[in-house]
Amino acid sequence: MTEPVLSLRNVHKSFGPVEVLHGVDLDIRAGEVLALIGENGAGKSTAMKCLAGYQPASSGRILLDGEEVSFASLHEGEAAGIVLIHQEFNLAEQLTVEQNIFLGRELRRGLLLDKAEMRRRSREYLARVKCRVDPDTPVSKLSNSDKQMVEIAKALGRDARVLIMDEPTAVLTNAEAAILFEQVEALRATGTAIVFTSHKLGEVKQIADRVSVMRDGMVVQTAPVQDMSEDQMATAMVGRDVSDLYPAKAEVAADAPVLLRVDGLDVPGFAEGVSFALRAGEILGIAGLVGSGRTEAMEGLCGLRIARADRTEIAGQSVQIRKPSDALRHRLCYLTEDRKLRGLLLDKGMRENLTLQALARFGGLLIDQKAEDAALTRAIREFDIRAGRRDVRVGNLSGGNQQKLLLAKVMQSEPQILIVDEPTRGIDIGTKQQIYAFLSDLAASGHGIVVISSEMQEIIGLANRVLVMRQGRIAGELAGEAITEEAIVRHAVGVGADPKERAA
Amino acid sequence: MASETVNMPERRRKLPSMSVLGPVIALLVLVAIGAMMNPNFLGAGNITNVLARSAFIGIIAVGMTFVITAGGLDLSVGSMAAFIAGLMILVMNAALPVLGVGVPIILLGMATALIAGLLAGLLNGFLITTLGIEAFIVTLGTMGIYRSLVTWLADGGTLSLDFGLRTFYRPVYFDGILGVSWPIIVFALVVIIGEVVMSRARFGRHCAATGSSEHVAHYSNVNVNRTRLATYAMLGVLVGVATIMYVPRLGSASASTGVLWELEAIAAVIIGGTVLKGGFGRVWGTVIGVLILSLIDNILNLTDLVSPYLNGAIQGVIIILAVILQREAKAKG
Amino acid sequence: MASETVNMPERRRKLPSMSVLGPVIALLVLVAIGAMMNPNFLGAGNITNVLARSAFIGIIAVGMTFVITAGGLDLSVGSMAAFIAGLMILVMNAALPVLGVGVPIILLGMATALIAGLLAGLLNGFLITTLGIEAFIVTLGTMGIYRSLVTWLADGGTLSLDFGLRTFYRPVYFDGILGVSWPIIVFALVVIIGEVVMSRARFGRHCAATGSSEHVAHYSNVNVNRTRLATYAMLGVLVGVATIMYVPRLGSASASTGVLWELEAIAAVIIGGTVLKGGFGRVWGTVIGVLILSLIDNILNLTDLVSPYLNGAIQGVIIILAVILQREAKAKG
Amino acid sequence: QDAKVIGVSIPAATHGWAGGMNFHAQEAVKRLEEVYPELDFVLATASDPGKQVNDIEDMVATRNISALVVLPFESEPLTSPVQAVAEGGAWVTVVDRGLSVEGIEDLYVAGDNPGFGRVSGEYMASKMPDGGKIVVLRGIPTTIDNERVAGFESAIEGSGIEIIDMEHGNWNRDDSFNVMQDFLSKHEQIDAVWASDDDMAVGVLAAIDAAGRDDVQFVLGGAGMKEMVKRVMDGDTMIPADVTYPPSMIATAIELTAVGMTSTAPVSGTFTIGSVLITPENAEQFYYPDSPF
């Protein structure tokens, strides 16, 4: 076995009074892919940041090629060939793709930038991950999955010895993830050491050589990937068995009232003629490729962006939804797919975030802070939000816990119709199970639920009925036994359609 | 698992952070210096003077706190105050033959000020929110406009309230209840209401959310444009209130009224700990900022240690020091 | 899947967006109005005048573009210019007995201005980056400090360059090469270099990255503090350069030198399309902004249609309109 | 035949006196345009010396002025530009503040700042033969203010009058109100105030009134604001006198220049408009109720 390139030895890390890593040991070897898995808040991201020198460890040692190092600045980590792709995007929104890819290491010819060369190389890196964005597009105009691909392209450009990827696939579709893994294979073959985290255990099984499981700030188990099944991994992470990930689907009564009926919904530039109905007790899945307009259609429905519809009915009443408050008044709620940009105020606390959307429910003229506190306590319990302290800045929560808080926030409005967009992005398998159960119970108690997800299994496991969108239109509807991966894909790409149409 | 620690709300009383203590300490140091330099400094007369003259900027700065918290800025407040004062004087003088000296005409003047303030604030807010123009440019523009208008109304000179009216209106600045003069009472009320709205009412939350992230606020059912518009309107009304207190003092308005009030108000807001880029504001901090600024002037007038030419330099140094105190400590804590 | 299409970059030439055209159109409209009002408007003399006097604010505004792009702000530039002018005059007057009238003393003066500018800029930058104080407060403080210092140096009056020296130095403003006067040449150079640095050099990118997101820039190996510091230092040096051109024009400095230049410079930057919150800047836009502001003044002098009291109002309206043109169209496009 | 253009360049109306001066300039222009149809006027107001130089440049470049009437914001910076205008062959009239090089102007309508201070000082001395403690409010820090204060100080020398405090009220009512309030807190006994300007006197009076202090015997302002002249006329003991510094001197200058441009009458030279003491006896001559100042 080769010597480790990079190791953590008994690394502790505290934020103020809260210790989040309690003596972590990790070894990363050249030409090997190590998967770091664990529950939300277990300390994976923190451990990775310590590895890359983004955050100094409070105590313990970091060994590079067997030598103890202390990265005095980020620059040294990079100089040593260690590249980290953050869980949260690390791109400057106003800069273009090319500017971001070369940020901090611009190529120059003489005193001036060699823009042509940088553009050429950007294209090359992007082509390697099969991402078709123009290098001159500002990052703010990209979809989340394109941003992730740009992050990966950026990392590829840095010729890493050690590539650390924190949940790179959370916002990617299976197809995109497959492209990423091709690159990972190629890098592994050239002797790069790779570490990544993921909550998608199938991926871990597929791509990793070794697995390290973290729990509560410690590595509890490390094993070659052949020695662990997905179930074993899940059990090691969560500490209990999670084999029944999806709850049993309840039948929707044929005479259940229609809660929501949408007729001819147009969202200019994104979706056209979207019509569907949602019954009480039903979970309706919306599948489709990235860019098929699912998000925009639902945002348009909820008054979050400009849209018009021939007719929208809620509980049998025709309604006009022009702004978010209209939707909320009819107890129609939308959970955004982009928790960082649209979901949470990262520099505020959990309490403010939790109640922001439903503030009117907390007191009259003045906000009842006691009620808010109580709601937070309830949310923490119900959604198992793990934060070091109650008054933590939401930006300092782990990614998965942010997602849980976001879900809790939306639930504060007590929606009758809930639209969730990529609800389990970045959530660990144990909590996923809880969230699925939660959604299922919610449906069982007479609510209507729409689930948009790029995770095919999630849709198949949860939905009573599935709409498949393609290029802004509903391309097909599946129900019951007909909901299969193959059927969804067929509709999503259009049967026999030219594959170029994807993400048009 | 770690979740147990979560449900134990921290009840340990900790020392307030330096970002909270900083401005307070700066203020106390100034008071101590003042008291050492001049025995009259802590006299009732001087305290009343300082508080009463802080009231104008103070009332405006409370409104500015909301505007800045919601991610905006308003450079026009000084000119707006001058314009409103001029308008108020013109209206009252014009109504004098009809209404005569008495309470009705004062009420008319007050209504004029409040309505003019509201409209001016709405205009700023409209241009900024609905047309989506940078607040800096809009309010720089309206600053020039109001300043010009008052010069023009006054024909380059000074608009003066009719003498009889002035005598009648004067008590609004100089008298009060139980020895506390009206501007101080009104200032205190504005501050209390402002603090409550900022920290305990929905509107304050919405301002902070809007300033922190427009997108998130929008997705959280906050009407971002309306919130912004409301902060400007509120600031406009408060400029009107400040003007109502200002006019009885000297009974006049001219092109030089309210010059640089905008900078003073913004400085007070930031010294008080509100974040210029928006997202976080505190009204009580603003009050401390205003008092710090007024005290610097007051102390400089009460002592003659330095050449008056250097007053501005000392002011500058103290402003920076007051904020260093706060930030330095913050970095540590 | 669709990966084949990947390498097909868009090569279709599109019309420049209105955010680019906006300021240009506003400028052209102003020129057209001027030309209609007065036949001499487009005469060489008037064009030279307008360009030469735009040079001061223009040179400063180029520096300000970098500061704002990197997420900063500098309110002290006007006072700084006054202070540097005063210092330069004092130094030159003092050296006169030793050096006599001649090129060396002019060079000494220029060196004084550049070094003083650099130091002043570094001071601002140090307080803002290393001590982490809000730029607004730091530069508001130093604004007061420099303004005071120049008043004090001038003993409340005016500092004047020795008359003989002034005659010798005057050509630096009024003469030039091939009929183009020096301020215009220097301004053009500063703009060209500024534009190249902003759009084609590493520093420009780092400024934009810093202004867009400090965190991201930091994590991408951009030295955020050094970048910020450099923008302030650069602005300071450019204030020095502007002063070098300014002193021969008026030969004196006083408390009223450079008043409100900071607002004018910031306004020019924003009219030009740079984003006040940082992250995006364009130097050529700033130049257009400066020219728009200068032309407004120039055009107002061409006619006496309106009361001079209302000049400020017209200025304000035009500034807002110039930006509406740009934003309105942006919303559509 | 083309009309001759007379350019008038003055500081903007940023304080009371300047406002009055702006008013008189506009009135004069309006009146003279009717009287002399062959003359055209262009009036520009500047908020700082640099802007004033711009204005003058514009007048030369675009309006081709034959004469310039200028009230320099400051003497030093305006000297060279005005000199350039004179060298270009235009008639130059300088008002109030002299340029720093002699002989540039064809006509100089001069105010007398040291004289203003001296008259004020002499009045103080005569009013307080036994001396006393006074405080002084100064204007915006400028050469003008320095000259006035110097004139005042030399006039009270040896009179037993002691200046116990001096601060800038910036020719502004609000600033002087604040300064006076603080003076009153600081000093137990103030016998009189030299406010040095009528706008500042307004602030000072309000502060004294509010403090209810009766040790201050009187306040001496300056410039001849109509309200103050009225109070002198009415025998107000707090305002027993005023010292003129008439803003109408700009009108005189414009008028003389117009005469010079249209006739052969000799109008060049220096007209000094001295500062005169206004007392209840002569106040009526100085009272213009229609002026804004």
Ligand SMILES: Nc1ncnc2c1ncn2[C@@H]1O[C@H](COP(=O)(O)OP(=O)(O)OP(=O)(O)O)[C@@H](O)[C@H]1O
């Ligand atoms: N800057 C910080 N300040 C305070 N606490 C922090 C900070 N960063 C992380 N934490 C805390 O450290 C703990 C571990 O977080 P980390 O992000 O490493 O979890 P993770 O394993 O990556 O979880 P996830 O799967 O949800 O991404 C969490 O409780 C988090 O709240």
Ligand SMILES: Nc1ncnc2c1ncn2[C@@H]1O[C@H](COP(=O)(O)OP(=O)(O)OP(=O)(O)O)[C@@H](O)[C@H]1O
């Ligand atoms: N801010 C934006 N500006 C411009 N285009 C955008 C923006 N956000 C997304 N897009 C584009 O809009 C299209 C739809 O994006 P989006 O990813 O939201 O679709 P979706 O069907 O909801 O897919 P998913 O939810 O899987 O991401 C894509 O082509 C995307 O690139």
Ligand SMILES: [Mg+2]
């Ligand atoms: Mg993580």
Ligand SMILES: [Mg+2]
């Ligand atoms: Mg989506």
